[in-house]
Amino acid sequence: MSSRPELQAPPEIFYDDTEARKYTSSSRIVEIQAKLSERAVELLALPDDGVPRLLLDIGCGSGLSGETLTENGHQWIGLDISQSMLDIALEREVEGDLILGDMGQGLGLRPGVIDGAISISAIQWLCNADKSSHEPRLRLKAFFGSLYKCLARGARAAFQVYPENLAQRELILSYAMRAGFAGGVVVDFPHSTKKRKEYIVLTCGPPSISTAVPKGKGEEGESCSDDESSGDEENQTVSISDRHRPRKKQKTNKKGKGREWILRKKEQMRRKGNTVPPDTKYTGRKRKARF
Amino acid sequence: MRLLTHNMLSSNIKGVTNGFPLRIEAEKVVEKQVEINHDFLRNIFPKIEWKAFVDASRILGYAELPEEAPEPSVLESDHEFLGKFHHALLELHIEEGALVCPETGRKFPINKGIPNMLLHEDEV
Numbered sequence: 001m002s003s004r005p006e007l008q009a010p011p012e013i014f015y016d017d018t019e020a021r022k023y024t025s026s027s028r029i030v031e032i033q034a035k036l037s038e039r040a041v042e043l044l045a046l047p048d049d050g051v052p053r054l055l056l057d058i059g060c061g062s063g064l065s066g067e068t069l070t071e072n073g074h075q076w077i078g079l080d081i082s083q084s085m086l087d088i089a090l091e092r093e094v095e096g097d098l099i100l101g102d103m104g105q106g107l108g109l110r111p112g113v114i115d116g117a118i119s120i121s122a123i124q125w126l127c128n129a130d131k132s133s134h135e136p137r138l139r140l141k142a143f144f145g146s147l148y149k150c151l152a153r154g155a156r157a158a159f160q161v162y163p164e165n166l167a168q169r170e171l172i173l174s175y176a177m178r179a180g181f182a183g184g185v186v187v188d189f190p191h192s193t194k195k196r197k198e199y200i201v202l203t204c205g206p207p208s209i210s211t212a213v214p215k216g217k218g219e220e221g222e223s224c225s226d227d228e229s230s231g232d233e234e235n236q237t238v239s240i241s242d243r244h245r246p247r248k249k250q251k252t253n254k255k256g257k258g259r260e261w262i263l264r265k266k267e268q269m270r271r272k273g274n275t276v277p278p279d280t281k282y283t284g285r286k287r288k289a290r291f
Numbered sequence: 292m293r294l295l296t297h298n299m300l301s302s303n304i305k306g307v308t309n310g311f312p313l314r315i316e317a318e319k320v321v322e323k324q325v326e327i328n329h330d331f332l333r334n335i336f337p338k339i340e341w342k343a344f345v346d347a348s349r350i351l352g353y354a355e356l357p358e359e360a361p362e363p364s365v366l367e368s369d370h371e372f373l374g375k376f377h378h379a380l381l382e383l384h385i386e387e388g389a390l391v392c393p394e395t396g397r398k399f400p401i402n403k404g405i406p407n408m409l410l411h412e413d414e415v
């Protein structure tokens with residue numbers, strides 16, 4: 001069985017009282033969500049003028065991500081489908097306003113009023129059909145359409161996501177583009193199966209220089225081989241861990257692992273007594289694109 | 292929920308063409324002090340639908356705001372006005388009550404300060 005929360009139950013069922021409490025009392029999760037949120041705020045690229053903005057936190061849960069917005073001085077409105085998660089947010093006395101709502105039904109907000117939106121570990125839920133009436137494509141369309149409307153022109157959205165596979169990421173992205181957004185995916189630490197994190201960064205309005213997708217962190221030179229864990233391990237709940245599921249993530253990296261990583265792997269293989277081709281100046285070299 | 296959020300929310304029911312402003316039914320209102328930030332107030336001011344904001348503040352029992360939206364220049368210097376704007380926007384919370392869709396009359400209940408905006412299947 002997969003340990004992806006998205007495949008276990010609808011979000012409002014999965015994030016029940018027990019899960020909500022467990023989620024927020026794990027110091028590991030608190031720390032990870034804070035880091036992801038901090039990066040999302042950075043990707044919003046708000047003007048550096050110290051003026052507090054009005055931001056959205058979509059799938060705000062117990063307010064871990066929202067707290068980062070508060071720490072950065074901003075006002076925020078958080079939307080979540082799980083009453084249990086929102087109850088914990090109340091308990092924690094978060095400063096944002098909370099709304100019980102389903103992003104897949106579209107956001108009921110006036111046009112052009114929001115200065116930016118973040119979402120941490122939530123958007124991939126839209127790809128599921130949790131009820132017979134759910135059609136993921138319609139829900140993605142309603143979500144991105146309404147998001148585009150309520151954002152001020154030039155405002156950005158930065159969504160950290162755990163897509164299940166490439167197709168899911170493409171699906172999410174294609175609906176964002178259809179709604180009128182410019183942007184793409186930023187991958188931090190693409191060479192690390194453990195630290196790798198994906199952000200969908202979108203700008204509201206026609207493409208321009210400012211809508212170019214920023215670079216990911218650790219794109220160059222970073223080489224890791226965390227043999228133990230796979231990329232979206234952190235998308236699991238504290239109690240559930242399943243180390244036996246196939247690791248397919250590693251293959252999806254177009255840029256390759258880099259020379260250092262290859263050399264290290266080859267050395268490991270040699271020590272195990274395997275026959276490995278000798279290291280030369282060609283090892284792990286960049287290849288020209290062939291047409 | 293504060294009036295800041297009320298001023299941004301609109302009814303999202305399928306077929307509704309003008310879901311703003313949601314009518315407020317307030318059963319319990321609480322005040323929580325927050326630090327004033329003039330920059331935020333100046334930044335948000337042009338986005339506020341003034342009439343809806345003033346009406347909402349009166350329903351919550353606060354009658355200090357001017358009927359007509361002031362000139363933006365007032366925000367530069369008039370600290371008394373900034374204080375009132377701040378109070379109504381960020382310090383009054385609707386704890387219990389409901390928001391009502393102006394077109395259909397559908398009620399969205401507010402519990403513990405959280406409006407339930409979930410739509411029924413036939414409203415999507």
Ligand SMILES: C[S@@+](CC[C@H](N)C(=O)[O-])C[C@H]1O[C@@H](n2cnc3c(N)ncnc32)[C@H](O)[C@@H]1O
Nearest residue numbers: 011033059061064080081082102103120122125
């Ligand atoms: C992994 S939690 C992250 C919570 C929070 N952003 C954080 O960083 O701690 C994902 C959240 O997304 C919410 N969620 C899932 N599907 C949703 C939907 N359709 N509409 C609104 N929230 C949703 C869940 O209820 C859950 O609280």
